Amino acid sequence: MTGSPPTIADALQAVRARIADAAEACGRAPGEITLVAVSKTHPAAAVEAALAEGQLCFGENRVQEADGKFTPLRQHHPGMRLHLIGGLQTNKAEHAVRIADTIESLDRPRLADALHAAAERTGRLPRLLVQVNIGDEPQKSGIATAAADDFIAACRRRFGPALAGLMCIPPAGEDAARHFTMLAQMRARHGLELLSMGMSSDYELAIRHGATHVRIGSAIFGAR
């Protein structure tokens, strides 16, 4: 043991191996699961280190920060994909629509209105995931579970196939499996394709419960 932290390349390879193992252990193909490397707060150099390992899909939680970091990199890496995963203010909707490939934090009717208007203005509509406040925590973003079915159906009518799935962050310190199961059932009820759940501490469990996207930050890039 040298005590030095693993490089981003090493950490990324380890996470990929664990994703593949978790998938195979439950009879899923590793290719069914997309790793979203969450680079928020880390510099562009960290993103470049991951790109050098062939990582193309990244997650950021602030529109401004994402734009500053990704717009220059994209010129050299046209295959890069940006997922916006943070709470989104309506006044940032147009900026988000311009730069994101996927917005994972659609969580209220006013934001749906703002994204719809922004899509009409820009002619661009990213893929959208509804964020569900699966533990109904007062401080957390996401649509309340009791309102989720109606909201998902309304978004599906409005956005068509661009409304592609669901996202959640289960309550810390609680049984995540129960919450992952609930989100998977909701996804099935609505016939949606994508299920974004699982972070550094619980992504293998999320894969067992059907995650198609895992959002992993600190296990790749280190502590924030």
Ligand SMILES: *Cc1c(COP(=O)(O)O)cnc(C)c1O
């Ligand atoms: C920061 C963040 C992550 C990544 O969290 P880690 O624990 O660092 O893997 C995933 N999802 C969302 C919504 C986040 O804000």
